[in-house]
Amino acid sequence: MSDHYERVKIELQQMKEVENEAAADEEQLSPATASSIPADVSFTARRDLSRSSVNGRSRSKSRSKSRSKADGHERQVNGKQLADPTAQKSDSSQGQSRVSNEPNLHIKGTARLLKSKTAANGHVESCLRHTDGKCEHHGKEDGRKAVKKRRGVTVDTSKAKTSLEALKMSIRQLKWKEFPMGRRTACDIYWHGVSFHDNENIVSGQVNKFPGMIEMLRKINLSRAVRTMHELFPEEYNFYPRSWILPEEYQLFSTQIRLLKDNDSTLKPTFIVKPDSGSQGDGIYLIRDPADLRVISGAQIKQAVVQDYIQKPLLIDKLKFDIRLYVLVRSLEPLEIYIAKEGLSRFCTEPYQEPSQKNLSHVFMHLTNYSLNVHSGNFVHSDSCSTGSKRTFSSILYRLASKGVDIKKVWSDIIALVIKTVIALVPELKVYYQADIPPGKPGPTCFQILGFDILLTKNLKPILLEVNANPSMRIEHEQEVSPGVFEYVPSPVDEEVKVGVIRDTLRLMDPAQRKQHAT
Ligand code: ADP
Numbered sequence: 001m002s003d004h005y006e007r008v009k010i011e012l013q014q015m016k017e018v019e020n021e022a023a024a025d026e027e028q029l030s031p032a033t034a035s036s037i038p039a040d041v042s043f044t045a046r047r048d049l050s051r052s053s054v055n056g057r058s059r060s061k062s063r064s065k066s067r068s069k070a071d072g073h074e075r076q077v078n079g080k081q082l083a084d085p086t087a088q089k090s091d092s093s094q095g096q097s098r099v100s101n102e103p104n105l106h107i108k109g110t111a112r113l114l115k116s117k118t119a120a121n122g123h124v125e126s127c128l129r130h131t132d133g134k135c136e137h138h139g140k141e142d143g144r145k146a147v148k149k150r151r152g153v154t155v156d157t158s159k160a161k162t163s164l165e166a167l168k169m170s171i172r173q174l175k176w177k178e179f180p181m182g183r184r185t186a187c188d189i190y191w192h193g194v195s196f197h198d199n200e201n202i203v204s205g206q207v208n209k210f211p212g213m214i215e216m217l218r219k220i221n222l223s224r225a226v227r228t229m230h231e232l233f234p235e236e237y238n239f240y241p242r243s244w245i246l247p248e249e250y251q252l253f254s255t256q257i258r259l260l261k262d263n264d265s266t267l268k269p270t271f272i273v274k275p276d277s278g279s280q281g282d283g284i285y286l287i288r289d290p291a292d293l294r295v296i297s298g299a300q301i302k303q304a305v306v307q308d309y310i311q312k313p314l315l316i317d318k319l320k321f322d323i324r325l326y327v328l329v330r331s332l333e334p335l336e337i338y339i340a341k342e343g344l345s346r347f348c349t350e351p352y353q354e355p356s357q358k359n360l361s362h363v364f365m366h367l368t369n370y371s372l373n374v375h376s377g378n379f380v381h382s383d384s385c386s387t388g389s390k391r392t393f394s395s396i397l398y399r400l401a402s403k404g405v406d407i408k409k410v411w412s413d414i415i416a417l418v419i420k421t422v423i424a425l426v427p428e429l430k431v432y433y434q435a436d437i438p439p440g441k442p443g444p445t446c447f448q449i450l451g452f453d454i455l456l457t458k459n460l461k462p463i464l465l466e467v468n469a470n471p472s473m474r475i476e477h478e479q480e481v482s483p484g485v486f487e488y489v490p491s492p493v494d495e496e497v498k499v500g501v502i503r504d505t506l507r508l509m510d511p512a513q514r515k516q517h518a519t
Pocket of ligand 1 (some may be wrong): 118274278307308310311366368455467
């Protein structure tokens with residue numbers, strides 16, 4: 001069904017009935033750590049202030065009387081008053097203190113690597129076989145497979161914006177029908193470039209954006225959501241750098257860092273400051289002291305996140321790099337996630353050194369954003385997947401494997417990180433969803449491709465940097481054709497990865513598939 005995706009299936013249930021306190025206590029006794037979660041993930045969690053853990057599989061179900069009145073909890077989204085089906089989640093606008101009064105959350109999850117007959121790890125494996133650094137293009141082959149099950153699915157591409165090129169290619173390969181100017185009658189799939197609301201008044205079909213996703217993935221909201229889970233499940237949610245929200249936590253940040261330095265004068269921590277709604281490295285800077293924060297811009301106090309800077313990233317060719325992975329949220333209820341087996345690695349263009357007062361402002365050394373590094377004279381455009389400043393993730397895994405790294409463990413740690421991050425976001429997303437698509441009213445269903453940005457530390461631990469609601473699906477890259485003049489030229493690496501992701505997303509969202517899946 002899908003060559004590019006790992007399938008991950010998760011169910012979240014609110015436990016309204018907790019009858020047996022003793023059985024519930026027992027659940028804490030053997031907490032699982034992230035590293036013990038293999039490709040198969042199965043855990044049960046209770047969300048409550050006094051007890052918090054994500055436990056290993058085959059826990060007994062707790063049964064006891066409801067201990068909370070929070071079922072009737074109400075909140076507002078987009079000015080609408082809603083009965084909150086997710087009252088167990090702390091309200092991000094009010095910090096984490098409400099969690100103690102909330103009912104328990106029961107999380108059941110399974111994540112399974114899809115194994116094809118020929119390759120243990122689908123696309124990754126097939127790329128790993130190439131030692132000459134050239135990646136095979138799977139497009140034609142996949143296209144042929146799709147022809148057999150052609151169903152003339154209709155796709156409205158009128159709002160696709162920068163993903164249009166890759167989308168067109170995918171639709172062509174699947175032999176589906178594209179409506180570039182929209183259609184009077186309903187389409188099966190609506191592909192939006194930015195948000196759920198790009199196209200109003202859709203009453204059926206499927207839209208490739210969830211309401212509220214952009215809001216939930218702003219840096220502050222993501223930090224809050226992951227932090228809430230970290231407070232409850234510290235062992236499980238230790239993949240996100242310690243963060244403070246500005247301006248409201250400025251005093252807290254200053255005090256904590258001053259105490260830290262007072263206790264150990266040899267400590268020289270570095271922090272990274274990121275504007276809340278920024279992207280592509282815009283406005284990001286490093287500091288070594290809270291006094292260096294540029295909190296005020298004009299008369300306005302800037303909203304931002306400041307977080308521990310990961311000082312010892314894994315380096316390849318002496319360069320820092322990050323990983324962009326594509327994750328499809330196919331459904332919120334039940335929660336269904338697919339993780340693309342192929343992603344991109346974006347490289348810095350100046351050799352890495354641990355931060356010092358001297359190099360703090362060297363963006364080409366510390367920030368891996370393509371949009372910044374492409375303007376460095378050292379940026380290397382390459383048609384190969386395993387060289388240059390943008391490479392496939394599988395080529396990195398291949399390289400690590402050749403050095404004896406256990407890449408299965410790296411991959412399963414990444415899968416666990418993705419699942420846990422999505423779990424942290426789901427309760428608020430469901431509230432947004434209900435506000436825009438109330439149950440019982442005609443409306444589309446939603447799915448969305450997210451862009452996870454992940455850094456590997458020197459010790460190969462994946463760290464979540466951010467999640468993009470609208471990851472770039474451009475298949476061209478900017479190239480300086482003459483001094484100071486940039487043009488978009490085709491990028492084989494982007495095409496290889498992004499067309500595969502979009503095509504497999506479409507295949508997974510094929511209405512006939514979905515019907516089959518539902519029965
Ligand atoms: P943006 O949305 O502007 O790209 P990111 O959060 O992705 O913001 O940060 C930009 C870049 O900064 C990342 O790609 C990464 O190279 C670097 N970076 C971000 N956070 C950290 C961190 N905590 N430690 C080390 N490097 C980081």
